[in-house]
Amino acid sequence: MAENAASPRPAGENAPNRSPDRSIALVGLMGAGKSTVGQKLAAKLALPFVDADTEIERAARLDIPSLFERYGEAAFRDCERRVIARLAGGPVQVIATGGGAFVDEATRRLLLARCHVLWLDAPVERLAARVGRRGGRPLLDGRDTIEALESLAAARTRYYAEAHIRIDASEDRDETVARILAALPSGLD
Ligand SMILES: Nc1ncnc2c1ncn2[C@@H]1O[C@H](COP(=O)(O)OP(=O)(O)OP(=O)(O)O)[C@@H](O)[C@H]1O
Ligand SMILES: O=C(O)C1=C[C@@H](O)[C@@H](O)[C@H](O)C1
Ligand SMILES: [Mg+2]
Numbered sequence: 001m002a003e004n005a006a007s008p009r010p011a012g013e014n015a016p017n018r019s020p021d022r023s024i025a026l027v028g029l030m031g032a033g034k035s036t037v038g039q040k041l042a043a044k045l046a047l048p049f050v051d052a053d054t055e056i057e058r059a060a061r062l063d064i065p066s067l068f069e070r071y072g073e074a075a076f077r078d079c080e081r082r083v084i085a086r087l088a089g090g091p092v093q094v095i096a097t098g099g100g101a102f103v104d105e106a107t108r109r110l111l112l113a114r115c116h117v118l119w120l121d122a123p124v125e126r127l128a129a130r131v132g133r134r135g136g137r138p139l140l141d142g143r144d145t146i147e148a149l150e151s152l153a154a155a156r157t158r159y160y161a162e163a164h165i166r167i168d169a170s171e172d173r174d175e176t177v178a179r180i181l182a183a184l185p186s187g188l189d
Contacts, residue, residue: 020045020184023088025095025115027102027160029152030137031127032120033169037176038096044177048093052101055083068138081107088114099152100139103159112162118180119163122170124149 024041026034035051042049056079057063067076080098084107087095095115101107102117111117128145131137140148160166165183169176 020047020092020116023090023093023095023115024180024184025088025097025111025117026120027097027111027117027163028099028120028122028169029124029127029149029156029160030099030140031130031149032099032122033130033173033176034096034099034120037120037169037173037180038094040173040177041180042094044181045094048091049096050087050090050093051096052080052084052087053096053098055087056080056098059083063136065136065138065141073138077104080104085110100156102163103156108159108162112164116165116184117163118183119160119166120169120176121160121166122168124153126170 024045024047026032026038026041028034035053038051039049053064056067056076059082060067060079062070064076067079077100080101081104084095084097084101087093088110097107097111102111124146127149131140131145131149135141139152167176167179167183169179171179
């Protein structure tokens with residue numbers, strides 16, 4: 001069906017009237033959808049998309065499990081802090097952070113100062129079903145997924161709660177994107 005030019009555009013359907021003044025940073029636990037929802041959101045807003053985990057792997061020339069194994073979590077966090085500082089200082093874009101990035105105080109302050117920070121939140125059971133048994137997440141390896149995510153949630157929720165906006169990310173990806181577009185500040189248009 002031909003598009004009716006007279007009909008109003010659904011919010012966020014096309015990019016030109018949605019030009020954020022600053023980057024959008026997605027935070028939240030593993031499986032919240034930061035990477036997959038972030039890509040869809042960026043496409044809707046016609047913005048570049050960047051994934052901090054991928055950028056860390058590129059900078060370190062190692063995948064995340066190998067980084068953890070060879071150098072330990074502290075070295076990974078150092079790398080993560082530097083990579084996110086670079087991304088937050090870059091052009092306006094959608095940034096998917098790694099699940100633990102926002103716990104770091106320097107990263108948290110920087111993202112809150114420079115970006116629209118959105119916390120993608122969903123119940124642990126839903127997150128566990130999404131991350132499944134696929135490897136690549138060293139903090140879940142060899143542990144009961146629900147227990148591991150519950151303990152991360154207990155330690156991290158107070159940090160995620162500092163995000164500018166909380167998005168209920170329990171439903172499917174398109175619904176989460178729609179919720180984000182509806183929740184973004186109207187001054188962003
Ligand atoms: N809203 C959703 N509905 C259904 N499946 C989803 C949803 N969001 C993400 N998924 C699926 O869950 C898995 C994990 O999602 P994703 O990699 O985007 O999470 P993440 O928040 O980036 O996690 P991490 O912190 O480990 O990088 C993927 O297979 C993705 O397709
Ligand atoms: O929640 C976390 O601490 C992590 C989440 C992933 O995105 C990766 O950044 C890494 O596996 C650590
Ligand atoms: Mg991710």
